[in-house]
Amino acid sequence: MLILTIDTSAIASAALLSAGDDAAEVLATFATEDTRSHAEVLAPGIRRMLDDAGVPGARLGLVLTGVGPGPFTGLRSGIATARTLAFAWDKPLAGVMSLDAVAWDVVAAGAAVSDFVVATDARRKELYWAQYAADGTRQSGPHVTAPSELPALPVHGAGAGLYAQQLEAQGSSVPEAFARTQPTAASLGLSAAAVLRGGGRLADSSPLYLRESDAQVPGPRKRAL
């Protein structure tokens, strides 16, 4: 089965995967390092990737989207794109928690020797994070908190790199190899394909915002008299 995966929880990326009964492989990828131009680059990137791979949408078996957590506007651009592509091509759609992509990278590299944490930048001096067992099974999360609330475990992902000194001072370690790693569609797709191979089910495409909008219900009117 061919899978198109999109993730815009941090960078914008897309990947085309072939998932079989025993393994999955990445056939093509698109990614940008920029975290603020998703609406511009994502659609042209997907079109070019599929054209170059010679795969028309009709041949896809599944559209996958990262559902965050991630900065809201960027996150929505990927989900809106995936939902609309799935609608237009009449393909099944599913969602994957974006931090699972980095966990997949860590486990695939053999770098997970104990429980570990994956963290990305949530801005506002906070991190999005989740805790995983050494085999990559998620144990808790996703959460959004200050870095001070992370457990004293190895912390991977670009969020770890941002707060490396603080995390190390509070007993976590920040391995250099994954200190700048962002969730990518390719890793997210491999992670999801493994779930499917294991007979697991994927989530729907609902975004994991983890925060409400900042809007406050207005209080009583201020008086000048």
Add this chain to the structure above:
Amino acid sequence: MNLPSAAPLVLGIESSCDETGVGIVRGTELLTNTVSSSMEEHVRFGGVIPEIASRAHLDAVVPALRRALDEAGVSLEDLDAIAVTSGPGLAGALMVGVCAAKALAVATGKPLYAINHLVAHVGVGLLDGGPLDGRDLPENLGALLVSGGHTEILRVKHITDDVELLGATIDDAAGEAYDKVARILGLSYPGGPAIDRLAAEGDPKAIRFPRGLTQPKYMGTPEQPGPHRFDFSFSGLKTAVARCVEQYEARGEAVPVADVAASFQEAVVDVITAKAVLACREHGITSLLLGGGVAANSRLRALAAERTAAAGIELIVPKPSLCTDNGAMVAALAAQVVMAGGRPAGLGFAPDTSQPVTSVSL
């Protein structure tokens, strides 16, 4: 290769504020106009909250697409073009519509047009059965757009490539002022309908509220126009209403809510119509199209009709469902761009939150 068609089948997506709209037209024929609004979710805040609107767009856009295609009885393959509002509007809200439209373009290979929201409010007047009923837009056309996000006077020399901004609000939009005054008076959101209803029972001359930017230093003369001859300001008016209400309260008197509402509404509508008619006269505009959500306001319609008639100007008012934000207007303007041989935007454009009216399509 898509050759310019006599009556192109165009799907338009609108998501610049709190309405998720999908409309489909064939040339000037309206096939469907699906609108889903998040207005209810904004009521407790007394105004549109961009993040809440953006979240609602994400969940509404695919169901709206599905419904519009079903209602119109067309498939994506049938379309000649896809269109989307690229601006002006709220950044996060525009982004959802733009991403959905780009995805449709990727999936179908159809050309994508990035359309100006304000000019689309004018383009909707061209639809069959509308105020112009399929005839061409008049020469010497102007537009008065009044909504929760906009208050503008435009000159439309050519709908697809020659539109000019004559005047605009320098602070709040008129509809925004209605919402804020409604809160001051303890009325419901949105403020426009609430104030319009109550104003019918009040005396519009009870209180003389200020008409913003009407002093000579702002207006100048026809020969030497001042810096804000055709511009609006509603921020001071809103404050004047608040002070007025506080004075009644300080004196321990009941606030004459209907009189305040009527007098506020008169101040807004008086200055809007006076400046619009002045702009028409001084720019040789002989037809004026009214658009935006506040075009549903009964006093604005009445005074605009009275003053344009007195000045010999034709007033064009689309039906309310086409005055408020909708996808049909985006499709209608895009169809004009397609018929005029305009180039599609491609997939690489960014939404432009302050897209000027001189940029009809990107």
